[in-house]
Amino acid sequence: MKIIMLGAPGAGKGTHAKHITQKYSIPAISTGDIFRENIKAGTELGKKAKGYMDAGKLVPDELVCDLVVDRINQDDCKNGYILDGFPRTIPQAEALTDALKKQDDAIDFAIEVKVPDDVIIERMSGRRVCKGCGATYHIKNVPPKKEGICDECGGEIILRDDDAPETVKKRLEVYHEQTAPLIEYYDKLGVLKAIDGTQSLEKCAEDIDKILG
């Protein structure tokens, strides 16, 4: 099963991708996480990506497409995968469609997580991430068991660099301009599904399970 998670920054793509991974045993591939790992490790890719990310802009397509195509050709992706945060532009979507077509393959579902901008802004101010493993929390909705400490690895929980309110505003603008057109793109391919991402996490997971069958 090959799945794309579509939706604005903070819509819950990463949160729901984790549910799908656990339930269907397929890897979740988040380009944002890949860039953050590269920034932490001080790689060339990380150095190139950081400026764009901190400004709330997209990293250029040429730094993203080959990376994802290589990743989905790895062994653990044989039974499928979830793409979280990719594609984000029409050229990225076309690169993915073409790469899959060469293998006589295609995306099965593009799941749009619908959340209005005002809810996004409220959510992002409460999001916290683990400095160690990147696990995501929310101070009100999804708090860690022990304040400030990651449930999964015991790491310190912090505000993500690009979650400052003015950067969130920029990321939303970029989403509406460059990423939202993908909804129509995947609708035309006949694989678009949508869930209401303002519901409880349990209800969102239930709706996703209904889509995936």
Ligand code: AP5
């Ligand atoms: P990326 O890491 O992908 O960030 P994003 O798209 O902005 O999305 P987020 O991770 O912020 O949100 P999410 O939808 O995963 O929500 P989450 O589950 O955390 O990208 C970061 C940057 O990297 C980009 O700005 C860009 O610069 C670059 N980049 C990445 N991919 C790229 C690409 N392909 N091309 C170019 N550049 C790229 O949930 C948010 C919060 O809400 C959490 O606290 C969660 O606990 C809570 N929450 C979620 N759902 C619910 C719910 N139903 N009820 C209550 N709380 C909820």
Ligand code: MG
């Ligand atoms: Mg995410």
